[in-house]
Amino acid sequence: MDADAIIIGAGACGLMCAVQAGYLGKKVILLEKNDQPGAKILISGGGRCNYTNIFAGDEQFISANKHFVKSAFTQWTVADTISFFETYGIYGKEKTLGQLFPDGKNAKDVVAVFTSLCADFGQRLICGAQVMDIIVDEGSFTVKYEIGGKTKTLKAPKLVMASGGLPIPKMGATDFALRFARGLGLNIVETAPALVPLTITGKDEDWYARLSGNSVFCRVSNDRIAFEENILFTHWGLSGPAILQISSYWKRGEVFNIDLLPGQQMGSLIEAERKQNGKTLLSTLFNRHFTRKFTDALAKFLPVEKQVAVLTKAELENIEQIIHEFKVKPAGDKGYDKAEVMRGGVDTAELSSKTLECRRIPGLFFGGECLDVTGWLGGYNFQWAWASGFVIAQNL
Structure with missing residues (x-):
């Protein structure tokens, strides 16, 4: 095995998952399609990054199962998000309606917190990696990816799908997570552009x-x-x-x-x-x-x-x-070009709300935007990304 887990997607959920896994002494490998991590973090809030909302709770989220997010938000609260970023020098300043932005800093500083911690923990971050295939065996996941014109292979006992949703294709967004889930026979709640x-x-x-x-x-x-x-x-x-x-x-x-x-x-x-x-x-x-x-x-x-x-x-x-x-x-x-997020996604009924692990495929986790969990405008979707990344890391 190359690591304790492979994480597909180095966005908000994937980065938080890698860092939290690092705290627990677990080694992960992040595969990111773009040439740098945190692409959507970097453009959020016009580059200022509205990284959470002090009012975030389950009532501001749309899902076929409105109770699904409650467990994750109990395990990782808004206070946890605020404390985490303050530990690394990012203090929140409330703008309107509970929206927190970094005071005197910006989205690049938010991403830098994660890349620095990943380096400290020895987590491997591979950018420019186009995942071509994932082979699901009992007890392991083999990921084939292309980088620099060469095909490479990684193997791990756990796999985290945090590759995001369909919005902003020019930022590298694809339906990869949905196609992968559908290929495994998992149900998909109908998707549509949201916050659009x-x-x-x-x-x-x-x-x-x-x-x-x-x-x-x-x-x-x-x-x-x-x-x-x-x-x-x-x-x-x-x-x-x-x-x-x-x-x-x-x-x-x-x-x-x-x-x-x-x-x-x-x-x-x-x-x-x-x-x-x-x-x-x-x-x-x-x-x-x-x-x-x-x-x-x-x-x-x-x-x-x-x-x-x-x-x-x-x-x-x-x-x-x-x-x-x-x-x-x-x-x-x-459409998805101008949408902030996606509505719908991998059906939450396929997962444990406590661990975000797939019920039918042990070792497989889904987090962030690819799930049927859609928050309001104003930092709510980031709070879900951080919370889901944290929860998955506890169960790798």
Whole structure:
């Protein structure tokens, strides 16, 4: 045997697994397709790396089994993540909604923590390694990979699949983990892009495009969930944090609502303005809450140049509905090229939630994004990656 375990993928999960295995005196070999480890870590948060969220718990994750992540998050908590990085000089600074970023440091420093520790523990990191085949025997796993035009072979009693999901193909993302699992007869929960911008086509396409660049703080909701954050109009449709969040809960053909003025009632604002100055134009009132460009765009749906005193009951009802229940029916999404993560993946029913080991194939583990575990925007998916890497290492 060449090592105690072979880890496929040196992303967040694979790197944490290698380091935690090192603490336990276990030797692993990481095979990374890219020419450097931590590719998605390096681009996360615009290179700043939102490495966890202080509010992370099982309720912010989507999975066919909503309870699956509980065991991992008990074994490796947010406090553990914070403590781990602080030990190596990375201190968190909260930005918004619990998002922690390295204070005065960046994503490169996060990756450097892992590469330095891997070197200290003598863990082998092989980059530029394209895995060609994995042979599963009783009691061992043989991995054939290509590097520099040569085919090489490694053998170990344990195998960790941490090769990620489908988003951002230009960063080397592939369906390798899914194909491997499917080839072993494991069930795959249907996959789709998640945390992804949504596209608008048809009669309203130009309306959205003309607002490109405008950002509005909103409450975006459907019958399952709601998020209050900014939305961003783009030349293809909608993006911004609130849209990325709702996209994970959206399916093609569905409609969701946008409350353009959360926490306030436009009807009450109009009524108050009528008492103070009935000659005020609706556009003037809107301009106190929206950009002038956005107010002008609302003219397509609302009588913005009418005085508030003369608005009819029907017009008032329409204003309330447009402002607080603006209906959006996206045509689709921007796909894996622009998605932050993947929804779906290897069915969690195939694994032990306590160890992340495959029930049917002892010694085989799955962690990180290739599993049917999808977190919210804002450091949640990193917390899952660290936790799953830790859990697997304890059981190698």
